[in-house]
Amino acid sequence: MTPDQQKQAAGAAAAALVEPGMTVGLGTGSTAAHFVRALAARGLAIRGVPTSEATAELAASLGIPLLDLDQAGLIDLTVDGADEIGPGLALIKGGGAALLREKLVWEASARCVVIADALKTPGDFGRFPLPIEVVAFGHATTAARIDAVLARLAGGARASLRLRDGRPVRTDGGNLIYDAPCGAIPDPAALAGALKALTGVVEHGLFLGLAERALIGTDDGVITFLP
Numbered sequence: 001m002t003p004d005q006q007k008q009a010a011g012a013a014a015a016a017l018v019e020p021g022m023t024v025g026l027g028t029g030s031t032a033a034h035f036v037r038a039l040a041a042r043g044l045a046i047r048g049v050p051t052s053e054a055t056a057e058l059a060a061s062l063g064i065p066l067l068d069l070d071q072a073g074l075i076d077l078t079v080d081g082a083d084e085i086g087p088g089l090a091l092i093k094g095g096g097a098a099l100l101r102e103k104l105v106w107e108a109s110a111r112c113v114v115i116a117d118a119l120k121t122p123g124d125f126g127r128f129p130l131p132i133e134v135v136a137f138g139h140a141t142t143a144a145r146i147d148a149v150l151a152r153l154a155g156g157a158r159a160s161l162r163l164r165d166g167r168p169v170r171t172d173g174g175n176l177i178y179d180a181p182c183g184a185i186p187d188p189a190a191l192a193g194a195l196k197a198l199t200g201v202v203e204h205g206l207f208l209g210l211a212e213r214a215l216i217g218t219d220d221g222v223i224t225f226l227p
């Protein structure tokens with residue numbers, strides 16, 4: 001199977017968890033898009049809470065009724081992709097720059113399920129740079145403070161401004177993204193707390209203690225991992 005077929009299988013397995021009447025958080029990215037398509041194909045009476053403008057557009061085009069987070073209240077189940085799945089199903093997210101809305105929706109959810117292809121089988125962190133969302137005002141000053149935190153807690157990684165076509169990437173909320181190649185991250189909770197404490201940092205891509213299971217598409221079927 002190609003990675004995309006594995007993502008599709010994981011998305012379909014997650015869609016099978018959804019029951020009629022549920023309010024469902026809809027993640028962002030190529031894997032989450034497979035979930036949204038599989039969910040729409042089931043034709044259930046559910047309502048979706050999108051985590052990005054891109055996902056809202058996709059879900060609406062497929063006929064899924066949408067709520068915003070404030071209308072939704074408690075979300076029954078959120079399904080989303082991840083960039084890397086670490087120990088205890090700690091996640092790095094934000095490769096698609098949607099980490100803030102994703103985390104708001106995840107934290108409003110009774111259950112969160114992460115879906116991915118076999119290349120993202122749970123293991124140690126180390127490959128994917130940690131995305132950090134930063135307000136544009138004074139962002140270089142904030143980045144210097146981020147680097148000081150990384151020097152203490154992430155082996156001296158340096159955060160760099162995410163660019164696309166030579167221009168800074170803007171999130172749906174109008175903020176900027178810095179990416180920090182942290183490597184193994186000895187203490188993710190300490191790093192998460194220290195980044196969150198910096199004025200100018202809106203959110204970071206460490207999702208800790210949120211995923212109740214990972215559904216990983218493999219050549220041998222979809223495998224479930226628990227924290």
Ligand code: 5RP
Nearest residue numbers: 029030031081094095096098
């Ligand atoms: C977006 C995300 C995505 O879930 C993450 O980037 C994975 O994307 P994909 O499924 O395309 O590999 O965190 O902010």
